[in-house]
Amino acid sequence: MNQIKPFYFDITDDEIGYFLSETEKILRSGKLILGEHTAEFEKAFAEYVGVRHAIAVNSGSSGLEILLRLKKVEGTTVLVPTNTNFATVAAVIRAGGQVQYLDMDEGTFAPSLQMVQDAVERGSTAQDVKISGVLWVHIGGVISPEFPQVVEYCRGQDLFVLEDTAHAHGSQIKGVSAGNLADGAAFSFFPTKVMTTFEGGMVTLNDEQEDYIARSLRNQGKRGMDFGGLHTDFGNSTRITEINALFGRIQLKKLPDMLKRRQRAYELITAPLREAGIGFVSTEQMDAASHYKLIVHLPEGKTLKEVKAALGSEGVFLGGTVYEIPCHQQPVFEGICPGQSFPRAERWCPNHICPPLTSGMTEAEAKVVGETLVRHLSSN
Numbered sequence: 001m002n003q004i005k006p007f008y009f010d011i012t013d014d015e016i017g018y019f020l021s022e023t024e025k026i027l028r029s030g031k032l033i034l035g036e037h038t039a040e041f042e043k044a045f046a047e048y049v050g051v052r053h054a055i056a057v058n059s060g061s062s063g064l065e066i067l068l069r070l071k072k073v074e075g076t077t078v079l080v081p082t083n084t085n086f087a088t089v090a091a092v093i094r095a096g097g098q099v100q101y102l103d104m105d106e107g108t109f110a111p112s113l114q115m116v117q118d119a120v121e122r123g124s125t126a127q128d129v130k131i132s133g134v135l136w137v138h139i140g141g142v143i144s145p146e147f148p149q150v151v152e153y154c155r156g157q158d159l160f161v162l163e164d165t166a167h168a169h170g171s172q173i174k175g176v177s178a179g180n181l182a183d184g185a186a187f188s189f190f191p192t193k194v195m196t197t198f199e200g201g202m203v204t205l206n207d208e209q210e211d212y213i214a215r216s217l218r219n220q221g222k223r224g225m226d227f228g229g230l231h232t233d234f235g236n237s238t239r240i241t242e243i244n245a246l247f248g249r250i251q252l253k254k255l256p257d258m259l260k261r262r263q264r265a266y267e268l269i270t271a272p273l274r275e276a277g278i279g280f281v282s283t284e285q286m287d288a289a290s291h292y293k294l295i296v297h298l299p300e301g302k303t304l305k306e307v308k309a310a311l312g313s314e315g316v317f318l319g320g321t322v323y324e325i326p327c328h329q330q331p332v333f334e335g336i337c338p339g340q341s342f343p344r345a346e347r348w349c350p351n352h353i354c355p356p357l358t359s360g361m362t363e364a365e366a367k368v369v370g371e372t373l374v375r376h377l378s379s380n
């Protein structure tokens with residue numbers, strides 16, 4: 001039986017050859033960090049996203065923390081969707097902020113504008129709460145059609161909006177790319193993402209002074225690329241290596257092509273779902289999507305466990321969910337927003353699946369995924 005897997009490491013023999021020969025040059029040069037590959041990777045990524053500055057770091061998590069430190073969230077409250085990865089919430093706490101969760105809408109798996117407005121209004125009347133901004137997540141690479149309005153509303157309230165773009169490389173709405181839609185963003189290049197540097201991340205922003213401080217924060221708080229002993233900011237050692245940056249350049253070059261293949265797979269998988277009336281999170285409102293995850297709603301009466309087993313028995317292996325357990329139910333975050341419930345997240349987090357969708361998938365495989373889903377998810 002043909003197995004259709006949820007992950008595909010997209011690399012060719014030519015790319016491996018080039019990577020090895022360039023890596024040899026790095027090793028012989030002895031310039032292992034903050035060299036030509038880092039600078040070129042940052043320049044190319046900034047151009048791709050359409051921002052003035054891109055700062056490469058060693059993970060998406062460190063990128064988020066840098067952004068939050070730039071915004072000086074210490075002692076303030078940041079609105080964060082409960083439906084996100086551990087890293088989003090952890091970054092706020094690491095930067096000294098408090099978290100107020102937002103619920104989600106099943107149409108986008110992100111919060112709605114109304115949810116943001118309600119939380120801001122509640123915050124404005126609560127004692128000892130000072131909301132400084134929102135850390136938004138484009139779950140699965142999907143940009144909510146309301147996101148531009150969220151940014152506009154927050155600007156009117158003097159609140160920042162940061163984008164967690166860990167899933168959203170290449171996603172675009174109204175002609176603007178994820179990473180350039182608000183006041184700063186952090187991408188992840190973790191191996192499962194649509195492009196990888198093994199481990200790595202990228203901060204994107206437009207403000208020159210913030211670029212200067214972000215570069216300091218990733219380098220133990222040393223300003224101006226100074227390798228001396230003066231530490232001005234409370235930074236960390238979160239630089240990317242030259243070898244990771246080299247690999248990032250190789251991946252970025254082929255990103256448009258990888259995304260084109262993911263788009264084709266998305267179309268082939270979702271056509272039969274649409275016809276059968278099976279709900280999924282659509283990217284129709286967008287100009288382009290990363291298609292990091294296709295989110296399919298489980299119909300009433302079907303459980304994740306049984307659907308996963310049934311599809312697996314036919315060779316269709318599901319990817320990880322986004323996310324089965326929302327952050328407000330994670331043991332590590334016990335004590336955040338005590339007593340509050342987030343009914344949409346509680347309803348949909350355990351009740352969706354993410355079928356395989358990769359740049360390495362053949363058209364025939366994508367069709368099989370769509371047809372197999374219809375057979376297992378249709379009510380009759």
Ligand SMILES: Cc1ncc(COP(=O)(O)O)c(C=O)c1O
Binds near residue numbers: 084164189200
């Ligand atoms: C939504 C989200 N934010 C942040 C991160 C953190 O990225 P990294 O693993 O590169 O630190 C992830 C990664 O898995 C993620 O999915």
